[in-house]
Structure formats: C-alpha cells, structure tokens
Amino acid sequence: MPQSNMNPPAASGMTPVRFITVNGEQHSPPEDPRTTLLDFLREQLDLTGTKKGCDQGQCGACTVLVNGTRINACLTLAIMHVGDEVTTVEGLGKPDALHPLQRAFVTHDGYQCGYCTPGQICSVIGALAEIDRGVPSHVTGDLSAPMITTRLEMRERMSGNICRCGAYSNIQDAIAEFVGEPR
Amino acid sequence: MRFDEPALRNPIDDLTVFGRPVARIEGPLKVTGAARYAYERTELGKAAYGVVVGAAIPKGRIRAIDRTAALASPGVLGVITTLDHDRLPTADMCAATLFGGDVIQHHHQAMAVVVADTFEQARAASRLLSVTYERAEGRFVLADEEPRAEAAPDTENGGPDAPDIDVVGDFEAAFRAALVRLEQTYTTPYESPAMMEPHASMAAWQGDHVTIWTSNQMVNWAVRDIPRALGIPAENVRVLSPYVGGGFGAKLFIRCDVVLAALAARALGRPVKVTLHRPVIFNNTSHRSATIQRIRLAAGSDGKLTGISHRGLSGNLPGGLAEMATSQTKLLYAAPNREIGMRMATLDLPESNFMRAPGEAPGLMALEVAMDEMAEKLAMDPIAFRILNDTPVDPHVPNRRFSERHLAECLRVGAERFGWSARQARPAGVRDGRWLVGMGVASAIRNAIPMSSGARVRLERSGRLTVETDMTDIGTGTYTILAQTAAEMLGVTPADVGVTLGDSNLPRAAGSGGQWGAANATGGVFAACVKLREAIAARLGFPAAQCTFADHHVRSGNDTTSLAEVAQRGELIGEDLIEFGDLGKRFQQSTFGAQFAEVGVDAFTGEIRVRRMLAVCDAGRIINPVTARSQVIGGMTMGIGAALMEDLGLDAKRGFFVNHDMAGYEVPVHADVPHLDVVLLDHPDALASPTKAKGIGELGMCGAAPAIANAVYNATGVRIRNYPITLDKLLHELPPLSAL
Numbered sequence: 001m002p003q004s005n006m007n008p009p010a011a012s013g014m015t016p017v018r019f020i021t022v023n024g025e026q027h028s029p030p031e032d033p034r035t036t037l038l039d040f041l042r043e044q045l046d047l048t049g050t051k052k053g054c055d056q057g058q059c060g061a062c063t064v065l066v067n068g069t070r071i072n073a074c075l076t077l078a079i080m081h082v083g084d085e086v087t088t089v090e091g092l093g094k095p096d097a098l099h100p101l102q103r104a105f106v107t108h109d110g111y112q113c114g115y116c117t118p119g120q121i122c123s124v125i126g127a128l129a130e131i132d133r134g135v136p137s138h139v140t141g142d143l144s145a146p147m148i149t150t151r152l153e154m155r156e157r158m159s160g161n162i163c164r165c166g167a168y169s170n171i172q173d174a175i176a177e178f179v180g181e182p183r
Numbered sequence: 184m185r186f187d188e189p190a191l192r193n194p195i196d197d198l199t200v201f202g203r204p205v206a207r208i209e210g211p212l213k214v215t216g217a218a219r220y221a222y223e224r225t226e227l228g229k230a231a232y233g234v235v236v237g238a239a240i241p242k243g244r245i246r247a248i249d250r251t252a253a254l255a256s257p258g259v260l261g262v263i264t265t266l267d268h269d270r271l272p273t274a275d276m277c278a279a280t281l282f283g284g285d286v287i288q289h290h291h292q293a294m295a296v297v298v299a300d301t302f303e304q305a306r307a308a309s310r311l312l313s314v315t316y317e318r319a320e321g322r323f324v325l326a327d328e329e330p331r332a333e334a335a336p337d338t339e340n341g342g343p344d345a346p347d348i349d350v351v352g353d354f355e356a357a358f359r360a361a362l363v364r365l366e367q368t369y370t371t372p373y374e375s376p377a378m379m380e381p382h383a384s385m386a387a388w389q390g391d392h393v394t395i396w397t398s399n400q401m402v403n404w405a406v407r408d409i410p411r412a413l414g415i416p417a418e419n420v421r422v423l424s425p426y427v428g429g430g431f432g433a434k435l436f437i438r439c440d441v442v443l444a445a446l447a448a449r450a451l452g453r454p455v456k457v458t459l460h461r462p463v464i465f466n467n468t469s470h471r472s473a474t475i476q477r478i479r480l481a482a483g484s485d486g487k488l489t490g491i492s493h494r495g496l497s498g499n500l501p502g503g504l505a506e507m508a509t510s511q512t513k514l515l516y517a518a519p520n521r522e523i524g525m526r527m528a529t530l531d532l533p534e535s536n537f538m539r540a541p542g543e544a545p546g547l548m549a550l551e552v553a554m555d556e557m558a559e560k561l562a563m564d565p566i567a568f569r570i571l572n573d574t575p576v577d578p579h580v581p582n583r584r585f586s587e588r589h590l591a592e593c594l595r596v597g598a599e600r601f602g603w604s605a606r607q608a609r610p611a612g613v614r615d616g617r618w619l620v621g622m623g624v625a626s627a628i629r630n631a632i633p634m635s636s637g638a639r640v641r642l643e644r645s646g647r648l649t650v651e652t653d654m655t656d657i658g659t660g661t662y663t664i665l666a667q668t669a670a671e672m673l674g675v676t677p678a679d680v681g682v683t684l685g686d687s688n689l690p691r692a693a694g695s696g697g698q699w700g701a702a703n704a705t706g707g708v709f710a711a712c713v714k715l716r717e718a719i720a721a722r723l724g725f726p727a728a729q730c731t732f733a734d735h736h737v738r739s740g741n742d743t744t745s746l747a748e749v750a751q752r753g754e755l756i757g758e759d760l761i762e763f764g765d766l767g768k769r770f771q772q773s774t775f776g777a778q779f780a781e782v783g784v785d786a787f788t789g790e791i792r793v794r795r796m797l798a799v800c801d802a803g804r805i806i807n808p809v810t811a812r813s814q815v816i817g818g819m820t821m822g823i824g825a826a827l828m829e830d831l832g833l834d835a836k837r838g839f840f841v842n843h844d845m846a847g848y849e850v851p852v853h854a855d856v857p858h859l860d861v862v863l864l865d866h867p868d869a870l871a872s873p874t875k876a877k878g879i880g881e882l883g884m885c886g887a888a889p890a891i892a893n894a895v896y897n898a899t900g901v902r903i904r905n906y907p908i909t910l911d912k913l914l915h916e917l918p919p920l921s922a923l
C-alpha cells in the first residue's frame with residue numbers, strides 16, 4: 001500500500017523538503033540511491049500502473065509526470081525527485097471514476113494488451129502541456145504562429161511511446177476526442 | 184460438445200450482443216493501471232528479486248563460474264548457476280535449453296540467476312560473476328548453410344506423413360512451356376516479437392506445490408512443460424496468467440524466467456520474481472527466422488497461372504521448427520502444376536520459433552511481391568490477375584472445398600474503397616511535391632485452426648454469471664468476447680458477466696496463439712452455456728429444447744421466470760468442452776483478406792512514409808468489431824514494421840543479434856502509422872465453429888508488408904526483394920531528379 005508521510009519534520013532550515021510527492025501523497029525517498037523513480041513507484045510504493053518495458057529509456061512505458069512534465073521514470077533516480085510532485089496513471093483516475101482521456105482510450109479501444117497504456121496516457125497529458133507552453137516539435141511548421149494540436153503533431157510527439165500491439169491509429173482517435181478535434 | 188456437423192441456427196445467431204461493438208470489459212482496469220501483470224502481483228507475498236545472467240558466447244561450454252564476489256555483495260540471498268543443475272528438459276516444439284548443464288547453445292542462454300532482497304542489489308551482484316568459457320565454432324549464416332539444409336515437411340497441414348515437397352503435376356515442364364515466366368529470390372530478415380511486457384514470472388512454494396504467476400499465452404502448455412522442467416508431478420503446479428502484456432508468439436512456451444523463478448524460490452524457501460531485462464530478451468528467447476525464398480511462376484498470355492514453385496529455407500537450432508513460409512502458397516492460387524516446400528538449416532543462433540502469423544507473414548512477403556511482378560509482366564492489373572487465379576478448392580486436394588472463401592470480394596471491395604482505379608500502372612508516375620507516390624495491393628490468407636477448449640459458467644445466487652477458464656487475453660479481447668458469448672446464450676448483458684481467465688485450476692481452454700483463441704474459446708463457453716441452460720430448464724421443469732433466454736428471463740411457452748429468481752434457489756453450473764470432428768479436414772478453413780497501401784517516397788532521400796492503408800477481411804463471423812478491428816490494425820502496424828524497418832542484425836562472427844533492445848530493434852512508432860482503415864466482411868462460417876467465428880488476430884498482419892513493398896515499387900520503379908525496404912537500398916536506384 002502507498003505509505004503516507006513517515007518523515008520527521010525538517011530539523012533545520014537547511015533541508016526544508018525531504019519528500020517525494022506522488023499523486024498528492026508524501027513519501028520518504030528510498031534508502032538505496034540506485035533506485036530509479038520507476039522502481040521506487042513500482043516496487044516500494046506498489047504503484048504498478050507505471051510499467052517497465054525496457055528500463056533504459058527506449059519504450060516510454062514508464063512515462064510519468066514530474067511537476068507536469070513527462071519523463072521516463074526508468075531514466076531518473078528517485079532521490080533526484082525530493083521536493084517534486086510526481087503524477088502517475090493512478091493519480092489521473094480510478095476504474096469507476098475515469099479521467100476523460102482514460103475514458104477516450106476505452107471508447108476508441110486505444111490499447112490491446114494494456115502494457116503501454118499508462119505510459120501513453122501520461123505522455124498525452126505531458127505532450128499537450130508542451131503544446132500549451134509553445135514548445136515546438138520536429139513537425140511544427142510556423143514557429144511563430146500559435147501552436148495547434150494536430151494529429152501530425154501528436155503522432156510526432158507520442159513517438160517515444162511504443163505500442164507493439166499497434167494500437168496507434170486508435171490512440172490517435174482517442175487523443176483527438178480528448179482534445180476536441182480540431183483544436 | 185462435439186462439433187462435427189455444420190452449425191445450425193442457435194441462440195448466438197440472435198446477435199443481441201454477440202457480433203456487436205462492445206468496449207473491453209477490463210478496459211477501465213488497463214487505463215488506470217489497476218490491471219496487474221505477473222511481476223506486479225501481491226498474492227504470493229514479498230518476493231525476492233532474481234536477475235538473469237546470459238552467456239557471452241554463442242556456442243561452447245562453461246568451464247567454471249566463480250560466484251564468490253556476487254555472494255559477498257550486499258543483500259544477495261543466493262546465486263544459482265547452470266552448473267548446479269542437470270540440463271532441464273526442453274518444452275515441446277522448442278529447441279533451446281532453458282537452463283542447466285555446461286553446454287551453451289546460443290548467445291545469452293541463461294547461465295545464472297542472482298537473487299537478492301532488492302532489485303538494485305541483485306542487478307549489481309549479477310555483474311560480479313566471473314565465468315570461464317570454452318568457445319566452439321558455430322554456424323551463423325543461413326545462406327552458408329543452405330547446402331546442408333534438410334527438408335522440413337509441412338506436418339501441420341499434411342500430418343506426420345507429409346511429403347518433403349508438395350507436388351502436383353509437373354512444374355518444370357509447365358515452366359519450360361510457359362509464355363510468361365517469373366523467377367526471383369526474396370529474403371526476409373530475423374524478426375523479434377518484441378512485446379512490450381518483458382517475460383516475467385513470480386513463484387512461491389507451499390511444500391512441494393508451486394504457484395507461478397507468469398506472462399504466458401498458453402496456460403495449458405505451461406502446466407504441461409513446467410512440471411517436466413522441474414521434475415515434479417503435474418498436479419503440484421498452478422500457473423496464473425490473467426494479464427499478458429503482449430506475446431506475438433514469444434510467450435507461447437515457458438522461457439527461462441519461469442524455471443529460474445521456481446528453482447530460486449525452492450532453493451531459498453521464499454517467493455522469487457524474475458523478469459528478463461530487455462537487452463537479454465532478443466537473444467535469450469525466441470525470434471522469427473530469416474528466410475530465403477525462391478519463387479517461380481508460369482502463366483499463359485491469358486494470365487492464368489500454369490505453374491507455381493515456392494521453395495524456402497529457414498534456420499534453427501537442431502531439433503527446432505522451420506518457419507513454414509511456403510505453406511500458404513498451397514492454398515492461395517490455382518495452377519495445375521505446383522511444387523512447394525521448405526528446408527531448414529541448422530544454425531547456432533538463438534531459437535527460432537512462432538511469431539505472429541508464422542509462415543504466412545514472411546511467405547506472403549515473397550509470394551505477393553512475385554504476384555505483383557508477374558502481373559506487370561502480363562500487363563494485367565494486379566487485382567484482376569489475383570481474382571483470375573482464385574480457387575474455390577484446395578489446389579492440392581481438388582475435392583476439398585474451402586468452408587468459406589471470399590478473397591475476390593475482399594479485393595473488389597477494397598479496390599472500390601481505396602480508390603484503386605486512380606493507380607497508375609506505370610511505376611514512378613505520380614508525384615506530390617517532393618514525394619513519389621504509389622499504391623500496392625496484396626492478398627492475405629491465414630488458416631483457422633480448430634482446437635478443443637473448455638469453460639465453466641456459473642449462475643451465481645446473486646444472479647451474476649461468471650465465466651471461468653484457463654484461456655488467456657493477450658490484448659486480443661478475450662475477456663470481452665467471452666462475456667458477450669455468455670450474455671447472448673443466457674439473455675443478459677455483458678455487464679452482467681464476470682470473466683476469470685488464465686488460471687490453470689480452471690477448465691482447460693485452447694489458449695492464445697495462431698489466431699485460434701477467439702473461435703475455440705467462444706466455442707467452449709457456448710458449450711458450457713448450453714449445459715447451464717439445460718440445468719436452468721431442469722430446475723424450472725421446462726423442456727430445455729423449447730426454452731428461450733432473453734431480457735434476463737427464461738421462457739417456455741407462456742411460462743416466464745427471471746434468471747434472478749432461478750439463481751436465488753442456489754447456484755447452477757454449466758461446464759463443458761468443445762471438441763472438433765473432421766470438418767476441418769473435410770473442408771479447408773481459412774481466413775482471407777486484401778491489403779492496400781499507399782506510400783510516399785521522398786524523391787531526394789528515399790525516405791518511405793506510409794500514407795494510407797486499408798485491410799478488408801473475410802474472417803467468419805466477427806464476434807466484436809471493436810476488438811477484431813484492433814487485432815487487424817495491430818497486424819497492419821506490425822506489417823509496416825516488417826516491410827520497412829524490422830531486422831535483427833546478425834554479428835556473423837560472434838553469433839548473436841546485435842540490436843538487442845528497443846532502440847536498436849526498430850518497430851513502428853506513432854509517427855510511422857497513418858489512420859488505418861479496416862472493413863470486416865460478414866461471412867459467418869457454419870463449418871468452423873458453433874458461433875460461426877474463425878479468428879482474425881494474425882490475418883491482419885498477412886499481406887500488409889507486401890502491399891507496402893508493392894506500393895514502394897509503384898511509387899519508384901525500384902523493386903527491393905530483400906526486406907526490410909530501407910532508404911539505403913532505394914537511394915541509388917531512384918529515378919533521376921531531372922526526370923521528375
């Protein structure tokens with residue numbers, strides 16, 4: 001079960017924050033500095049929604065949001081995230097209270113085996129935030145024009161999230177519904 | 184229930200929920216991360232972590248493994264090496280040793296498992312083993328071994344007495360006499376299933392019984408092979424595999440994670456979990472063999488094929504299976520003179536084994552390009568040429584008809600929908616800015632394989648139905664289609680049905696592979712539901728044959744009782760097994776399709792982009808158009824990979840696949856895949872199963888790659904016969920820029 005905060009209050013002003021916040025709950029960082037954020041989530045907090053497909057930054061299955069930015073949780077050490085707010089797929093919605101993007105994945109069958117799915121969903125949210133911030137991609141045309149969420153943009157930006165089941169076409173439909181095409 | 188007569192009208196044919204689009208019932212669990220896969224289970228308690236160490240040589244012996252440093256490493260609980268065990272027996276249809284003994288058959292064969300309290304500790308210690316190898320010479324290059332290759336008869340279709348080569352008429356004479364001839368060689372590369380969830384298992388012993396959560400497509404094969412490997416009675420093993428993060432063949436058979444988790448858990452007296460880390464998967468487990476295929480076609484000027492020769496070669500470890508890339512050619516087109524056969528060369532590479540659409544996927548990558556080339560020689564439209572050579576019977580057994588065969592309809596419907604008439608027959612004739620644009624087509628065929636399958640269906644006191652079977656859902660939609668089957672049979676909705684899968688304690692089902700899962704498993708649930716309907720009728724004193732089940736009620740004449748009322752009087756259970764007679768022998772049961780692709784090839788760089796794709800499928804009754812469509816687009820996507828990028832690169836000196844991770848082994852990503860269009864024809868097959876379904880999971884991959892290959896040719900005029908078709912192969916042959 002996710003532990004709630006077991007940390008003692010900060011002893012001095014030198015170390016004001018000693019927690020990693022995951023889905024709104026505070027957790028002590030792992031004792032072993034080698035622990036990746038991914039293994040911390042999965043093996044210590046039992047938040048197994050975030051998946052391990054490769055453990056080396058190649059597949060996107062481990063995508064989570066850290067302070068709203070998507071990252072590969074396998075490529076970062078948990079202790080580097082003291083003071084950060086981590087959101088995993090479990091923090092977005094529950095089976096009986098789905099996030100609208102999760103519902104769109106169900107509606108459009110945007111998955112098959114489901115193993116890449118949590119990473120895809122977190123990645124969509126991170127990618128849309130990048131567009132909102134005006135961060136361009138390889139396929140962005142006019143860099144000075146307002147950024148629009150096209151299917152081409154989303155296909156490009158989601159390409160770090162492999163789906164070997166090949167649900168891409170449906171995932172793009174789910175994204176389009178979520179963003180309210182055309183955006 | 185024995186299925187040996189064509190299915191008559193039955194309750195499934197009401198199609199209230201069967202055959203309808205139903206969203207996956209386990210979908211909410213998958214999109215929220217609540218679905219737990221093998222490595223994530225908590226039922227067995229806190230598990231220790233095992234990390235597998237693979238051999239660094241492709242062939243030879245291990246002289247010694249020094250584990251002193253690993254054992255002294257913090258947190259390490261134990262190290263089990265292959266020298267501690269005799270060689271474990273290999274599973275049926277497999278060739279590679281999973282563990283045990285000093286003989287190394289292939290690179291990354293499991294040598295040891297290092298177990299520690301935490302994953303970090305086990306991983307660190309796994310690097311501290313010191314191994315002394317004795318390396319032997321190996322055979323690594325398929326083409327080099329061709330002279331020593333042996334015949335690989337098609338026993339799957341022809342039985343144990345299948346001939347080395349399937350011969351009809353006199354091909355050589357027909358070829359000599361033909362007005363139009365084609366003779367070409369095609370090669371397909373080694374491919375990896377590369378499913379997203381790595382192989383993973385968690386094991387715990389209670390006395391001499393072991394419980395294993397694993398990621399496996401075929402629970403009933405796992406409980407056959409695990410006891411053998413561990414040397415314990417079958418009844419002492421329980422296997423659970425409720426969620427499988429993709430398999431594509433890689434998880435048909437137990438792999439070393441299963442036995443290492445079980446051996447380590449037994450040795451340490453505590454639960455142990457083992458996952459294969461990604462870089463070890465490609466060489467430790469199985470892949471699709473490369474093939475070399477030689478095709479010769481003979482035709483008259485009318486376009487009718489007079490002869491087909493398709494001879495292929497694949498490789499494997501001694502005792503392994505061949506990639507039967509020529510088998511579909513026996514069934515796809517008519518021609519009075521034929522010779523078709525595979526051979527297999529012995530290689531000291533990792534094990535080749537089934538990968539999605541084994542045989543057809545690489546076989547059609549050759550045959551359907553050959554057909555495109557032949558159509559061009561004949562100056563015929565490739566669709567008209569295929570339809571002209573369509574056959575209503577098995578060309579090798581002419582009195583054997585197909586149960587249903589609508590290949591021509593697939594081609595016609597697809598041509599209309601795809602806008603085929605706009606295709607320019609002359610290659611390199613269409614330009615869109617910097618892009619050379621072309622269209623391609625290919626036929627698809629994949630057989631339906633009847634296999635017995637069991638299930639139990641409970642009407643619980645609460646009024647809910649529960650389906651129980653060891654069947655798996657590997658992303659195919661099994662949970663949902665079994666709920667639809669039970670709901671249709673008992674007159675309720677899928678929401679009223681719970682489905683429990685992947686537990687070897689439950690009735691044995693067909694499992695997931697070879698696109699046989701859907702038709703057989705729904706057949707098993709159909710049979711169990713017939714039993715349950717009889718039990719309900721008996722309780723009510725209704726004559727079973729006259730009962731109808733609809734709207735949560737049972738009716739017989741003017742008598743009506745709600746299922747809830749029946750259930751309140753106590754739980755009722757129906758359990759049965761569907762078994763198949765010889766309809767599959769008397770009639771050839773296959774699924775068919777037509778694949779269409781439009782590609783753009785950058786006139787300057789040779790970069791290839793798939794612009795549009797369409798698959799038209801004739802796969803019996805479609806149980807659920809949502810999940811069936813997903814199977815097809817998944818296959819089409821894998822077809823894009825096969826055509827344009829997938830290629831396990833061989834280090835021919837050191838004998839291993841070099842690009843053994845998800846970055847080096849390129850698979851399609853979002854940017855590679857356009858919107859994929861799918862048409863599912865409605866041709867229920869009463870000879871195939873009581874639900875008249877046939878399966879579709881592999882059909883979508885068949886023909887997808889050659890359709891793309893043909894489109895690349897149509898766009899550029901460059902014919903690449905060695906897959907994958909990458910820009911470096913095109914670049915120097917592209918039309919001169921001045922001609923554009």
Ligand code: FES
Nearest residue numbers: 055057059060074
């Ligand atoms: S598990 Fe992190 S990218 Fe694959």
Ligand code: FES
Nearest residue numbers: 112114163164165
């Ligand atoms: S749903 Fe299986 S890998 Fe994406």
